[in-house]
Amino acid sequence: MKAESVRVRYAPSPTGYPHIGNIRTALFNWLFARHTGGRFIVRIEDTDQSRKVQGAVEAILDSLRWLGMDWDEGPGVGGDYGSYFQSERRDLYQQYAQQLLEGGQAYKCYCSSDRLTQMRAVMAERKESVRSYDRRCRDLSPAEQAQVETQGVAPVIRFKVPLDGQTTFHDLIRGDITFNNSELDDLVLLKSDGYPTYHLANIVDDHFMKVSHVMRADEWLSSTPRHVLLYGAFGWEAPLYAHLPMILGPDKSKLSKRHGATSVIEYRDTGYVPEAVVNFLALLGWALDDKTEIMSRDDLIKYFSLERISKTAAIFSQEKLYWMNGVYLRQIVEKQGFGEFARRALPFLELGLPDTAKRPIDQEYVNRIAPLMYERVNLLSELAERSGFFFVEELDYDAESLVVKGMDKEKAITSLKMCWERLEDCSFDHDALEGVLRSLTEELGLKTGSLFGLIRVAVTGRTASPPLFETMAVLGKDRCLGRIGAAIARLRGSGGL
RNA sequence: GCCCUCAUCGUCUAGUGGACUAGGACGUUGGCCUUUCAAGCCGAAAACAGGGAUUCGAAUUCCCUUGAGGGCACCA
Numbered sequence: 038m039k040a041e042s043v044r045v046r047y048a049p050s051p052t053g054y055p056h057i058g059n060i061r062t063a064l065f066n067w068l069f070a071r072h073t074g075g076r077f078i079v080r081i082e083d084t085d086q087s088r089k090v091q092g093a094v095e096a097i098l099d100s101l102r103w104l105g106m107d108w109d110e111g112p113g114v115g116g117d118y119g120s121y122f123q124s125e126r127r128d129l130y131q132q133y134a135q136q137l138l139e140g141g142q143a144y145k146c147y148c149s150s151d152r153l154t155q156m157r158a159v160m161a162e163r164k165e166s167v168r169s170y171d172r173r174c175r176d177l178s179p180a181e182q183a184q185v186e187t188q189g190v191a192p193v194i195r196f197k198v199p200l201d202g203q204t205t206f207h208d209l210i211r212g213d214i215t216f217n218n219s220e221l222d223d224l225v226l227l228k229s230d231g232y233p234t235y236h237l238a239n240i241v242d243d244h245f246m247k248v249s250h251v252m253r254a255d256e257w258l259s260s261t262p263r264h265v266l267l268y269g270a271f272g273w274e275a276p277l278y279a280h281l282p283m284i285l286g287p288d289k290s291k292l293s294k295r296h297g298a299t300s301v302i303e304y305r306d307t308g309y310v311p312e313a314v315v316n317f318l319a320l321l322g323w324a325l326d327d328k329t330e331i332m333s334r335d336d337l338i339k340y341f342s343l344e345r346i347s348k349t350a351a352i353f354s355q356e357k358l359y360w361m362n363g364v365y366l367r368q369i370v371e372k373q374g375f376g377e378f379a380r381r382a383l384p385f386l387e388l389g390l391p392d393t394a395k396r397p398i399d400q401e402y403v404n405r406i407a408p409l410m411y412e413r414v415n416l417l418s419e420l421a422e423r424s425g426f427f428f429v430e431e432l433d434y435d436a437e438s439l440v441v442k443g444m445d446k447e448k449a450i451t452s453l454k455m456c457w458e459r460l461e462d463c464s465f466d467h468d469a470l471e472g473v474l475r476s477l478t479e480e481l482g483l484k485t486g487s488l489f490g491l492i493r494v495a496v497t498g499r500t501a502s503p504p505l506f507e508t509m510a511v512l513g514k515d516r517c518l519g520r521i522g523a524a525i526a527r528l529r530g531s532g533g534l
Numbered sequence: 535g536c537c538c539u540c541a542u543c544g545u546c547u548a549g550u551g552g553a554c555u556a557g558g559a560c561g562u563u564g565g566c567c568u569u570u571c572a573a574g575c576c577g578a579a580a581a582c583a584g585g586g587a588u589u590c591g592a593a594u595u596c597c598c599u600u601g602a603g604g605g606c607a608c609c610a
Binding site: 050166505 | 549571603609
């Protein structure tokens, strides 16, 4: 089949926040649609009443929006082939299940789930190959059927899979794949509550929504022959298939909740920027060439292609994403300036800074610390924990960290006193501070590292900070002198040193 | 148990019979820069799962073994 126009869909089921693997599938579909000028459809597969989670649809849409994946048809935007909620399309599925029933390609099954689980257990125990169903109801005579009907059992409708022959389909990524029909089971199409299973709903919707390419995770590969058979039964043309490599957890098993922070929203909330997440996810199972890694959204769209999707499952490792986020943070500064960086950082500061910091956080001030901090964080959330000294009045640190190498307590005290005096009428800009403090180093016979280290602790409360003079300039004279004074007092008050 | 898929550094990957003494990146590590921490720059260690076959020549083709993953629900 040749697709005239590309129509792809992301079809999540609303059972919670989509995890990284799931959203990677969405991204590949979206990139493919944008690359080809096709349509990106979002369809909510909410046919399992028991697994439905309140708010999950919004969570899914939020995730897409955050990453900038806009959809052409689906919730909120409508489209010519709606509804885009499967729960609102039950009549359609029932109608087509009925059609198969009448054509003798499906049958009603009255077996209880208890019977089925027991049956499977027995098979497993005997080490037989586990079948999902033994086809007991497949050839019920009309009389037998009438007999069970009287017992009032709500039946399911099962598909009559051909007993022999083979089903072959072409996968755009893996090539031709063949299954023996004898290994396929009579899958359920319509559940006893009247809702369709994934298999039925998926085929009916993809057909009527004119989906051209089905790009979904590898885990669907083994149900594809059933889907192909279904298309055949309806006399419909099957879409093109592309089964994407799976994303595995560090233990190499299918990525799931138990692997920790896997929902995209959690990444947003820990200070990852969407640009980095999109770039990183695009590289999980796809690569442009042997060198290119940092790619803008536009480049991703421009170069994305099915041919370059890899076949091998990828382990999701957070380290590289962490690095890449840092790259993007620096890129945001380079391309959009400190203001943009500050704007993005603000919510994280509001949330992460100690209560003693003055609220609301002043954006102008954040603007000034941005140049000092942006190279020192990889996550926006790290900003709060590393730049608290810019925002609070009282510093909290151990007196012993003031006694830096090459100095004893007394020397530290006298050095700080000297600093205080020299700084009192020094203008607080980088060059002036540097001039004064460098000459003081010589005077005191100290190494720059020692004196600057001492002042650093006094002024920031930590041994690692942005460059001293810029930091002091931002802090201002009052606060710096106050902190140096406090440091002296702290040293005097510490008996054991 | 049966079926399907996959197999290059620890991880993400490039590689489609000769340009491969296998390239890049993260991470690790050595160094430079330097007032600390970063950032940046330069360098290093690190992989074709194993065995056959095809070929003048295999990471690349075929077969087997092994390993890994996925599927075998009235879940998607």
